[in-house]
Amino acid sequence: MSLFLHYLSMPYLLQGIELTLEVTFLGLLGGLLLGLVLASMQLSRFSVLAALARGYTVIFRGTPLILQMVFAYDALPHIGIKLAAVAAAGLALAANEAPFIAEILRAGVLGVDKGQIAAGQALGMTPFVLMRRIIAPQAIRTMIPAFGNESVSALKNSSLASVIAVPELTLRSTQLASSTFDFFSIFFASGLLYLLLTGAVAAIQLGAEIVFDLDRSSPQDRLARLLPWRRVPLAMKLDLAPVPSPAAASVPETLAPASPVVIPLVDHKRREAAIAQRSIAVAVENLRKSYGPHAVLNDLSLTVRTGEVVALLGPSGSGKSTLLRCINRLETWDSGGIRINGHALGFAPNGQILSPREVARQRAELGVGMVFQQFNLFSHLTARENVAGPLRWVHGRSKAEADRRARELLERVGLGQRLDALPRHMSGGQQQRVAIARALAPNPSVLLLDEPTSALDPELVSEVLEVIRKLAVEDGLTMIISTHQLRFAEEVADRVAFLSGGGIVEQGPARDVLLHPKNSLTQRFLSVMDAVKPLETQS
Amino acid sequence: MFFRAMKNRTPVKRRTGVFFAIAVLAATFTLTGMAPTRAAPAGCTALQAKYPQWKGKTLVNAINPHTPGYEAIDPNDPSKYVGFDIDLGEAIGDCLGFKLTYKPVTFAALLTTLASGQADIVISDIYATKERAKAADFITYSKVFDGVLVAKGNPKGIHGIDMTMCGAAAAENTGFVEVPLIQDLMPKCKAAGKPEPTLQLYDNNANCIQAILAGRADTYVNDVNTVDQAVKAYPDKLDKAVAVTIPYSVGIAVPKNKPEFRDAVLAALIEVQKAGIHMALLKKWSLDVNNFKEPDILTVD
Numbered sequence: 001m002s003l004f005l006h007y008l009s010m011p012y013l014l015q016g017i018e019l020t021l022e023v024t025f026l027g028l029l030g031g032l033l034l035g036l037v038l039a040s041m042q043l044s045r046f047s048v049l050a051a052l053a054r055g056y057t058v059i060f061r062g063t064p065l066i067l068q069m070v071f072a073y074d075a076l077p078h079i080g081i082k083l084a085a086v087a088a089a090g091l092a093l094a095a096n097e098a099p100f101i102a103e104i105l106r107a108g109v110l111g112v113d114k115g116q117i118a119a120g121q122a123l124g125m126t127p128f129v130l131m132r133r134i135i136a137p138q139a140i141r142t143m144i145p146a147f148g149n150e151s152v153s154a155l156k157n158s159s160l161a162s163v164i165a166v167p168e169l170t171l172r173s174t175q176l177a178s179s180t181f182d183f184f185s186i187f188f189a190s191g192l193l194y195l196l197l198t199g200a201v202a203a204i205q206l207g208a209e210i211v212f213d214l215d216r217s218s219p220q221d222r223l224a225r226l227l228p229w230r231r232v233p234l235a236m237k238l239d240l241a242p243v244p245s246p247a248a249a250s251v252p253e254t255l256a257p258a259s260p261v262v263i264p265l266v267d268h269k270r271r272e273a274a275i276a277q278r279s280i281a282v283a284v285e286n287l288r289k290s291y292g293p294h295a296v297l298n299d300l301s302l303t304v305r306t307g308e309v310v311a312l313l314g315p316s317g318s319g320k321s322t323l324l325r326c327i328n329r330l331e332t333w334d335s336g337g338i339r340i341n342g343h344a345l346g347f348a349p350n351g352q353i354l355s356p357r358e359v360a361r362q363r364a365e366l367g368v369g370m371v372f373q374q375f376n377l378f379s380h381l382t383a384r385e386n387v388a389g390p391l392r393w394v395h396g397r398s399k400a401e402a403d404r405r406a407r408e409l410l411e412r413v414g415l416g417q418r419l420d421a422l423p424r425h426m427s428g429g430q431q432q433r434v435a436i437a438r439a440l441a442p443n444p445s446v447l448l449l450d451e452p453t454s455a456l457d458p459e460l461v462s463e464v465l466e467v468i469r470k471l472a473v474e475d476g477l478t479m480i481i482s483t484h485q486l487r488f489a490e491e492v493a494d495r496v497a498f499l500s501g502g503g504i505v506e507q508g509p510a511r512d513v514l515l516h517p518k519n520s521l522t523q524r525f526l527s528v529m530d531a532v533k534p535l536e537t538q539s
Numbered sequence: 540m541f542f543r544a545m546k547n548r549t550p551v552k553r554r555t556g557v558f559f560a561i562a563v564l565a566a567t568f569t570l571t572g573m574a575p576t577r578a579a580p581a582g583c584t585a586l587q588a589k590y591p592q593w594k595g596k597t598l599v600n601a602i603n604p605h606t607p608g609y610e611a612i613d614p615n616d617p618s619k620y621v622g623f624d625i626d627l628g629e630a631i632g633d634c635l636g637f638k639l640t641y642k643p644v645t646f647a648a649l650l651t652t653l654a655s656g657q658a659d660i661v662i663s664d665i666y667a668t669k670e671r672a673k674a675a676d677f678i679t680y681s682k683v684f685d686g687v688l689v690a691k692g693n694p695k696g697i698h699g700i701d702m703t704m705c706g707a708a709a710a711e712n713t714g715f716v717e718v719p720l721i722q723d724l725m726p727k728c729k730a731a732g733k734p735e736p737t738l739q740l741y742d743n744n745a746n747c748i749q750a751i752l753a754g755r756a757d758t759y760v761n762d763v764n765t766v767d768q769a770v771k772a773y774p775d776k777l778d779k780a781v782a783v784t785i786p787y788s789v790g791i792a793v794p795k796n797k798p799e800f801r802d803a804v805l806a807a808l809i810e811v812q813k814a815g816i817h818m819a820l821l822k823k824w825s826l827d828v829n830n831f832k833e834p835d836i837l838t839v840d
Contacts, residue, residue: 010617012612012617012618013617070648070651073657074648074651074652074654074655074657075655077656077657082656082657085642085657163645163648164644165601165642165643165644165652165657167643172617174605174743175605175611175612175617175643176612176614176617177745178604178605178607178611178612179604179605179611179612179613179614180614181745181748181769181772181773183745
């Protein structure tokens with residue numbers, strides 16, 4: 001025991017820790033930088049870069065670190081690169097860590113919800129802004145445990161530097177054991193020193209997890225988390241989501257009309273005539289798109305005028321969502337074209353395909369807002385930040401200005417009390433109302449709504465429909481809505497287009513198509529939806 | 540002068556390493572009145588004039604510091620390496636006017652480290668063989684006597700790399716010359732209808748000795764001094780069976796592409812021997828004086 005304590009406090013061994021940390025630090029820092037490069041290469045649009053990165057990964061992940069150490073130390077001098085032992089060890093460790101770190105980064109990035117990325121794109125975020133504001137903050141949170149693992153592993157792997165004469169902890173221990181024959185006392189001491197180092201890494205990891213935790217926790221909680229027997233209470237997170245009070249679940253006060261049934265619409269004929277005079281907001285011409293042999297959009301044409309509300313109806317798979325995503329250039333197509341206020345989104349005036357960055361800029365300029373079926377709120381941001389953030393990052397508004405706009409819009413959709421709530425703590429209806437506020441914030445010229453109520457529980461549908469109804473009636477916003485809510489379409493839409501098999505089989509004034517469908521496909525769909533009858537009784 | 544030098548090498552003892560203390564005392568008595576170890580012999584002045592390019596330089600000596608008596612860290616001041624090879628190397632350095640720093644590597648990496656230019660010289664109890672001479676030139680300086688390390692009482696009755704080793708488990712260091720000798724024994728045992736010996740390869744002496752202590756290996760054949768040190772450290776558990784003669788010499792390895800350096804080291808070693816330093820160091824480190832050998836060069840193309 002006294003021998004053990006003697007070696008535990010021996011300056012010779014303690015000095016070895018410094019070199020152990022130096023090699024580990026070089027390895028992790030170099031590995032992180034190289035890993036970032038590798039991960040971006042693998043995620044890049046250019047397949048050659050991805051293939052190169054893949055090749056590097058195969059080689060450096062597939063060969064033992066000890067060989068890489070010897071290579072960096074003994075082989076590189078033959079081509080004129082003579083690194084000091086610590087630098088050679090750091091280089092080998094970095095080269096070895098890089099593919100592992102790259103995979104952690106890649107998994108983190110790919111793990112971020114695709115819907116949020118689509119929402120960010122639709123808001124006009126460039127790939128860089130998207131990475132910095134949406135993907136990275138969420139990916140980092142999920143990557144912390146893996147980084148903790150990797151750091152511990154790098155720390156232990158640094159002991160292999162002993163084969164290339166770096167006098168770190170392991171080399172010093174073995175030499176000391178050889179000269180004193182106190183084999184076990186020395187290795188227990190050095191093992192304990194390694195444990196202290198890896199323990200410190202674990203503490204840093206836990207600290208980082210707490211710092212990056214979105215749910216603000218009390219100081220007692222933070223302390224409790226450091227205890228090894230702590231378990232994450234899975235059920236707790238669910239309890240945190242407040243049960244929507246009847247008041248919140250019902251129609252938002254600020255938008256609530258006296259009766260939810262009828263909004264005094266202007267004379268249909270007059271409105272129709274007025275709209276016919278206006279400029280064309282969205283023009284879809286002969287759009288074709290197919291996945292292999294399956295045609296999703298089949299020679300589809302559609303014209304939407306400024307201030308017009310068009311409802312897209314049709315069975316699942318008829319191409320409604322794809323059409324909306326094409327209008328916003330979230331999807332590419334095979335032939336045909338789309339113009340927003342006369343501009344071809346995604347193309348330069350000479351017809352050349354624009355880079356993702358330029359498309360983002362164009363989206364922001366043309367002002368095409370989008371609301372998704374799954375809400376796609378940025379889950380690491382509060383309701384206020386979901387609305388205000390894009391205004392600052394994409395449109396360069398000041399913080400005060402963006403916050404004022406966010407508050408105003410969230411109050412308008414009845415969420416003035418929930419400005420600082422995270423999406424996961426809100427009901428589906430509330431989330432969709434935030435998503436609408438977010439889409440409205442930059443004053444879009446066209447708003448696309450992709451089945452905005454389909455993912456909602458039935459009792460939450462009306463609160464969202466009310467918000468949309470108000471936008472159509474009071475704000476005169478140009479909207480294209482894909483929906484299964486027939487009564488809503490009848491009340492709100494100027495025109496209904498019925499899609500089937502990737503084309504529009506019937507379109508016309510909402511009441512005409514819904515009450516007196518001419519096409520047999522439309523008739524069958526409407527009867528299946530069991531919607532014709534209530535509409536008829538109502539009229 | 541002498542006392543300053545001795546103090547540098549072997550500082551005041553603490554608890555462990557009693558045999559080192561004895562060795563130092565013995566060396567102190569033997570050396571008193573003899574030529575001081577660090578004073579360069581007279582012939583060295585002429586050598587430094589003939590080979591001025593290493594004067595004032597600091598060269599790197601690659602060692603496998605797991606062999607107490609030859610090269611190991613000083614248990615009382617682990618920042619220093621001590622042993623016969625260390626002293627001999629510094630005596631040669633004093634003669635030619637260079638200083639040495641040390642690079643600790645595994646035994647198998649000694650010559651690789653030299654060939655890559657990460658070290659300038661290897662003085663680490665390495666046997667000069669024709670195979671190794673393909674990677675480096677050698678200046679031989681010592682005869683080789685191997686000892687056979689076994690468990691206390693030699694329960695398996697092993698007496699060398701011969702038929703008594705058939706069926707035994709032998710621990711050796713990767714790259715040791717004993718490895719091919721034991722491998723050669725395998726077919727002979729088989730021909731005699733006996734079980735073959737098995738080989739366990741480790742990367743330093745301590746691991747080989749631990750293999751016997753843990754009952755994993757039956758024997759470890761290496762330089763007799765190394766075996767003696769092990770028996771001294773574990774007198775209740777280990778024994779030396781016998782000493783065997785191995786047809787090699789110990790050599791200083793230098794890069795093949797630097798014949799002038801090789802010749803300078805050879806000339807310096809001759810001066811060191813003439814001045815009696817070599818013999819004095821053997822006594823200082825309690826090594827058998829029969830190890831002494833006049834230097835030769837071993838080089839192959």
